[in-house]
Structure formats: C-alpha cells, structure tokens
Amino acid sequence: MPEISYLEAIRQALWQEMKRDERVFLLGEDIGRYGGAFGLTHDMLDEFGPERVRETPISEATIVATAIGASLLGMRPVAEIMFMDFVTLALDQIANQAAKMHFMFGGRTTVPIVIRMPGGSGSGAASQHSQSLESVLMHFPGLKVVNPSTPYDAKGLMLASIRDPNPVCFIEHKVLYKTKGEVPEGDYTIPIGIAEIKRAGRDITVVANNIMVMKTLNVAEKLSKDGIEVEVIDPRTLLPLDTETIINSVARTCRLLVVHEACLTGGWAGEVIACVVGSPAFDYIDAPVRRLGGKDIPIPYNRGLEKFAIPQEADIEQEIRALVEGKI
Amino acid sequence: MSKDKGKTKGKDIGTREQFEERVKRLGLSNDNLIDLYRTMCTVRHFEYMADRLYAAGKVHGTMHLSAGQEAVAAGISLAIHPDDYLINHHRGHGHFIAKGADINLMMAEFLGKDTGYNRGRGGSMHIADFQSNNLGANGIVGGGIPQAVGVGLALQMQKRKEICICIFGDGATNEGVFHEAMNMVALWKLPVLYICENNKYGMSMDVERAVAKLPIAQRADAYGIPWACVDGNDVVEVYDAMKIAADHVRSGKGPYFVEAITYRYFGHSKSDRNLYRSKEEIDDWKQNRDPIMRFTKHLLQSEILDESQAQKIDGQVEQVILKAMEFAEASPEPDISTLMEFVYA
Ligand SMILES: Cc1ncc(C[n+]2csc(CCOP(=O)(O)OP(=O)(O)O)c2C)c(N)n1
Ligand SMILES: [Mg+2]
Numbered sequence: 001m002p003e004i005s006y007l008e009a010i011r012q013a014l015w016q017e018m019k020r021d022e023r024v025f026l027l028g029e030d031i032g033r034y035g036g037a038f039g040l041t042h043d044m045l046d047e048f049g050p051e052r053v054r055e056t057p058i059s060e061a062t063i064v065a066t067a068i069g070a071s072l073l074g075m076r077p078v079a080e081i082m083f084m085d086f087v088t089l090a091l092d093q094i095a096n097q098a099a100k101m102h103f104m105f106g107g108r109t110t111v112p113i114v115i116r117m118p119g120g121s122g123s124g125a126a127s128q129h130s131q132s133l134e135s136v137l138m139h140f141p142g143l144k145v146v147n148p149s150t151p152y153d154a155k156g157l158m159l160a161s162i163r164d165p166n167p168v169c170f171i172e173h174k175v176l177y178k179t180k181g182e183v184p185e186g187d188y189t190i191p192i193g194i195a196e197i198k199r200a201g202r203d204i205t206v207v208a209n210n211i212m213v214m215k216t217l218n219v220a221e222k223l224s225k226d227g228i229e230v231e232v233i234d235p236r237t238l239l240p241l242d243t244e245t246i247i248n249s250v251a252r253t254c255r256l257l258v259v260h261e262a263c264l265t266g267g268w269a270g271e272v273i274a275c276v277v278g279s280p281a282f283d284y285i286d287a288p289v290r291r292l293g294g295k296d297i298p299i300p301y302n303r304g305l306e307k308f309a310i311p312q313e314a315d316i317e318q319e320i321r322a323l324v325e326g327k328i
Numbered sequence: 329m330s331k332d333k334g335k336t337k338g339k340d341i342g343t344r345e346q347f348e349e350r351v352k353r354l355g356l357s358n359d360n361l362i363d364l365y366r367t368m369c370t371v372r373h374f375e376y377m378a379d380r381l382y383a384a385g386k387v388h389g390t391m392h393l394s395a396g397q398e399a400v401a402a403g404i405s406l407a408i409h410p411d412d413y414l415i416n417h418h419r420g421h422g423h424f425i426a427k428g429a430d431i432n433l434m435m436a437e438f439l440g441k442d443t444g445y446n447r448g449r450g451g452s453m454h455i456a457d458f459q460s461n462n463l464g465a466n467g468i469v470g471g472g473i474p475q476a477v478g479v480g481l482a483l484q485m486q487k488r489k490e491i492c493i494c495i496f497g498d499g500a501t502n503e504g505v506f507h508e509a510m511n512m513v514a515l516w517k518l519p520v521l522y523i524c525e526n527n528k529y530g531m532s533m534d535v536e537r538a539v540a541k542l543p544i545a546q547r548a549d550a551y552g553i554p555w556a557c558v559d560g561n562d563v564v565e566v567y568d569a570m571k572i573a574a575d576h577v578r579s580g581k582g583p584y585f586v587e588a589i590t591y592r593y594f595g596h597s598k599s600d601r602n603l604y605r606s607k608e609e610i611d612d613w614k615q616n617r618d619p620i621m622r623f624t625k626h627l628l629q630s631e632i633l634d635e636s637q638a639q640k641i642d643g644q645v646e647q648v649i650l651k652a653m654e655f656a657e658a659s660p661e662p663d664i665s666t667l668m669e670f671v672y673a
Binding site: 065077 | 446
C-alpha cells in the first residue's frame, strides 16, 4: 500500500469522489489557484474547473448556507472553513439550520453536506487560529462530527461523509496534515459512528482523538516495556459517539482515561466518562476515571507556552502510571 | 414601478381608466384578477382563523400572522412559475397559500398534528413542502437569505430554468448574512429574486429607527443588483414589479431585489400589546389602505365582479378554511413513540 500524508489522503478522497459523482463540488476561501490555506486542494482547480472548485468571498456563514441550499436541490457540496475557529461565524447555519432541517421538516428533506475544518494548536497560530471546538459541535443533534487521526481513517471517513445523507462536520488537524500512513489507492469507506481500538491492552482504556491518539500510542509502546498494556481507542466519530466499544473495553481493562486537546471544561471527555460510569461497566471499574484536556485558557502564541497548553506525552504517561499503579 | 417611494397610495386608488389601462398593459385576464382576489381572501381568512384558534387555546406555540400583507403574497405568486423554488421566512402563511399549498396540511401543521406538512415537528414557523419546491420557512431572522445563494447556485450548475424566490422582512436586512448573500448572489449572477416585505416594523422596531438609509431596496445598488420599491398594498403594482423582476432573473441576467411596503394588522406574534404603534396608525392602514378593500373597489368599479359575486367567493374561501380547521382538529397527534424519528436521515 502506498504511504501518503493525512493531507493527501483527504485530497485523494475529494478528488476520487468528484470523479465518481458529478454532484460533488468544493466551495471555500482561497481553495482554487492558491490551493487552500494548507494546500489541501492544490491542483484541483485545473482538474475540475472553477464551477466545481468554487472560490468564495470571505463569508463563512454564507459558504455553509450555500452548501445547504445546493444540497436541497440534490448537490453534494463540500465546504471548507479555513480554520476551525471561524466555524463560530457559520454556527447559525450549522446549528440552527443544517442540523435541524431533516427533523423540523418532518423527515421530508435531507442536507447532505460536508463542512471541512482544520483545528488544533501546534503551529504558532495563536488564540484565534488554534482551537479544538469539536465539543461545541457535539451539542447539535442532527449533525455528525467526524474527526480522523490517521491518513487511512481520513480518506475512508471523507468518502463516507460525502455519501452520508446528513450534514457532517469533518474535523482535521493542522499538525496531522504532514503525518504519513498507508492508504489504499482505491475506493473504501469507514463507517461513521464506529470507534476503533488502535491498540489492544489489558490494563487501562485510554480514549483519545486526533493528535492525542498518536501521542497515546507512543506512550503505550513505552509503557509496554514496563509491563503496562494500554488499550487505545479512537472514537473517530464524536457524534454519534460509539459508546459501546468504549464501555466494552472498560469492562475488560477496568480503568479509563480520556485525553483530548480541547479545553477540559465542557470537553467531550466528560461525555465519555458519564456514559461509562452510568453503564454496567461501572461495576468493573477499579480506579478513579480521569480525563486530561487542554488547559482552560486560550491557546498562547509563544512556542513553549503553546506546547504546555495541551496534554503532552509525559502527562499522559504520568496519568496512566498513577491509575494502573493505584496511586490516585 | 418607481424607485423613490416608500409609501402606499391609500385612499386614492386611481381611476377606473388607469386601472384598466394598466391591467391591459400587463395582459391580465379577468380570471387572473379574480384569482388574485381569491388568493388574498384565502390568506385573510386563514390568518383570522389562526388567530381565533389561538384565542381558543388550541395552538400550542407561536405564530406570525400576515393579515394586511396579502397583496404581496398574491402578486408574487402570479408572477412566478409553480415550480420555482421558495425560501420563506417566519411570517410565511400567505406566501405558502399563494404558491398553492394544501390548506388542510398547513392548518394541521399549525395545530402540530401528525398529518401536517412537517408531521407536527415544525409548526407555523417551519412549514415546508418539498414536493412543490417550497423549501421552508425559517425561525432565524435572515436565516434563509444566504441559503437562497445555494439554491440559485444549484439551479445555475444544473442549468435549470426555475428561479429561487427568497422572502424576508425589513428587519432581516440588518443581519450580517444579508450583505454576504447579496454580494455572492450578484457576483455569481445567480437566479434569485429577493423580496423584502417591509411591514414597517421588526417586532417593535420601527424601520426608520433601524435602517440608516431608506428605502431598503437601494442597498441593492451597492451590489449592482437592479431593484424596485413598490406599494405592497396594491396587488397589481406588486405583480407588475415581480413580473419584471422574475423575467429578468429567469432570463439569466442575475438577481433582482424588490421591496414591497406593507403593514401587518395583528401583533408581531401571539403576544403583542402594540405598545410601539398607535391605534390611529393601525386604523388608518386598515380603513384606508387595506389591500383587499382597495382591490375589491377596482374589481367592482371595472365590473369584473359585482357585490354578490365578490361575497360568494369570500364565502367559498371561508368554507375552505373551516374545512381545513375541521380536518386539522380531527387529525391525530404524532405518536410519542415517534419522538426520536427524523433526527438523522
Ligand atoms: C436571529 C434572530 N434574532 C431575533 C429573532 C426574534 N425575532 C423574530 S421575528 C423578529 C422581527 C423580524 O422582523 P422582520 O424581518 O421585519 O419580519 P416581520 O416579523 O416584520 O415580518 C425578531 C426580532 C429571531 N427569531 N432570530
Ligand atoms: Mg417587518
């Protein structure tokens, strides 16, 4: 299997789906000649033309609304929000419009749109270009929130998202764009709403998303040498959340830690923990259930400050050791 | 059609000759005129029935009635094609009715019944009928304005001949998305007819206190969109403007903006004590500028209808509304077991 980057994997999915389905088109700011702020849509303008790689003015709310309107007439738009932070400008169209139309109109229409948005810190982009707002988007039933951590998942989930009849927020991570992994050249989808056990282990379940998956896997390898076997679960989709896979895992490992980059307060770790402790897995839990999240601060600019605003591998390692060794 | 007005003509409805000359120029048949009359009466009766049902405690939620604004809805619908797309706003009963909605299904939705257009999930503020390209009303002021860009874009990409009609109030034009949408729709020359129903208030906010420069329609100049501002209580004038606008849009020349000056009789929504406007003002509009009264005078004067024919139509329409009310009342409530349906497709 060829190794390609996370960014290329998403681009490949868009490219292949646009070849396969002429209803699919892209819209967003600077996605044409410029190739998108991160270069994800590079050369797509030449291949598909300005109708289907449609550059828009800087109008986030209307970008999403345009996708909604076009989808009502049978199109399959994929909109790009340049930085996830700007999703707040389009939130009415996402939360009050797209998420609710199927329900509010009695099931008589669907809104098959994808809204791509790169989030996350680590690029020195400071407070307004670095947030992880996935928990915000999880609060709108009718919406799906997809959040891949590997190139393989990114391509399969993008193809599934475009083909899904519901509005999907597709959250990418800036730091993951350059990471590489094996990705089949052909067509495949990964079901939305299904978590994956990225590493099996008997001692503790760690649920993590996007870059925290990579970090947790690194920690797990290290701890394995000390005889601690960590099970790492990537939900891949945050809404709807695959609680079953998580609950079953905790029933086996008897310990739970949830790790995300998003701010701790109001973060989705709380949701995972509530689901687990309210389930029959509660009877098996041997240690406090814990969460690690980004600090409750805006993301700072300075490299050192930025790094320590979110959980580091050392933090994850320390938490796991404390829980497994019964020190908490 | 003129650009300078922001007023209705009121009592002075013009002479019989002027009316007949205009109707002839527009090629309107007697049947067309009678249809306009019937449509306006239907909307009026629907709205008064809605108010009655509300007063009787039969309506669970809110409503925004359009009595007084009927000429806008009727004038638009005659100027467009039945398969044109409609994006509506919260005060939308009239536009749906004029576009040919099933009154029974509307009334059932209003009462939250399972037989309603949206199976009782939407209510007055969200009525939609995708079979007839009615893409729904919106509870978020201005929420539909940018969506019309997408509908127009799809129509353009699919090389279709239908156009998108997008209706909103004066208040909605002060939302930020109004600017985004006007710019994009003009930039891409999309087949969208934007219609601002200026009923002088956004809830309690007088348009003169909310809009820095009137008429609202002149804002279209900033985007290079042709516009008109018309007397929204003169159904023939509304039709005239909408026809020019719709033909322009359909011919591929891009968007058009029409502002229609009108007035609502009921309060903003169910709860409104009219503290922001005087009784004299309301009475003046009702007694001197009423769109149905003005049009009826013309029809009688030009002998298109006589008194008894006019009353007969009014009576027929009243029956339709009564039947709809009976249908809605007799309809079942949605079953509680279906609560979780339609969240995801
Ligand atoms: C975004 C938003 N802000 C405020 C409201 C509350 N609200 C509902 S209708 C309305 C007035 C709208 O005025 P206008 O657009 O002129 O329409 P009209 O009701 O006069 O027909 C307001 C303030 C809302 N529903 N949505
Ligand atoms: Mg108004």
